[in-house]
Amino acid sequence: MDLDAFFASVEQLDHPEWRGKPVIVGGSPKHRGVVSTASYEARTFGVHSAMPSWQAQRLCPQAIWTRGNHARYREMSNKVMQVLKDETPLVEQVSIDEAFFDVSPGRFSKENPIDICRRIQRRVASLGVTCSIGIGVNKTVAKIASDRQKPRGLTIVLPGTEASFLAPLPVRVMSGIGSASEERLSQLGIHTLGQLAQQDPERMRAVFGVGGPRMVLRAQGAEQSRVKAYVEPDEVKSVSNERTFAHDLTTRKELEAAIGHVSALTGTRLRKKGLKGHQVTLKLKFDISHTHTAQRQLARPTDDEHVFGAVARELLDGLWREGTGVRLVGVGVSGFDDARPQQLDLFGESDGPAEESPQRDLRALSVATDDIRQRFGAGALTYGRDLRLHDARPQDGVDGVDGH
DNA sequence: TCTGGGGTCCTAGGACCC
């Protein structure tokens, strides 16, 4: 099941005056934003997800723009998922607007799966949004089927007809094949899933690595897949925040301010999740196709931006030369899987009942700022250092405020 | 005037260990 133009549909549900009109959820055209979701009315103008906002605005000047409200979408998503769980015992949510569920005939119910799916569609519609569903013998087939007749589609691929259903479709419709793989396949003369299905799996392994043979199997409609009831929520591998600026940053002061800003966002989220990591990554994007990252291991895991932010600032020297314009700055923390032995730390800071150490004070400061921002808003408290960003920063973190 | 932000997984080379 895939919700139709989900974010835009929720906006139209919440703003009746926007119904029947082109609505675009995404970043502002002035701030290098992209389209997150376009309503079907906007799509008739050629607007689609991931399109640069300035381009979308040119195609559809009358569109209503909003930055979106993720908390609200999460709330609606939960209601939809509840319907699925009510109708079938085995539901695998894969994203905010997508889920697999197992309606294999006779497995959990004697009812015809088509009837179950139609009822799900009716119940979801009564919540105020619509969905499309694909039925097939495995996840690849079902997902591709769900995309064939949007919106409000129900596409059934009967067992035994997978290969003929998939064969004429372009390779790009299969998840896992993006623009780069599409291009490489095209160079090999492979354009459709039918052609991919006939390839020698070992040849595909040589070109695409370990995933190659599986790609062939999936294109044949022969993949074995299982719907997993529940994906561990707590196996997060990394937490990061990044920001694209309306104007390139060019000075060290601006960059250090930006690093401070995104580090604080990451620190807050780490503490909220109760995670400490021992690996810090700094990411800089110089232009649309040139991104560089630098990583460093820490002596011990941390969730304090004063610690990992300082390391990120040190990493700057390896990536950036004074005068180079930077469009995006990101700081991430990973390495939470700490079964590893404690590293020998040559510089003291024992883990014992830490007396007054500067590190301890700074950590306490971070916790205190979390509290103030929680109560009075993200902008309530800012380091003087970070104010240098003022004119370059897009209005971030203001979910729910209409963009224009 | 000119493409986001949050993630995951894979690859490949080098350092290092036994």
Place this chain on the structure above:
DNA sequence: TCTGGGGTCCTAGGACCC
């Protein structure tokens, strides 16, 4: 006379997903 083999960890980059 002229450099093994297996393994782990670290780093950087890239593809991909929604």
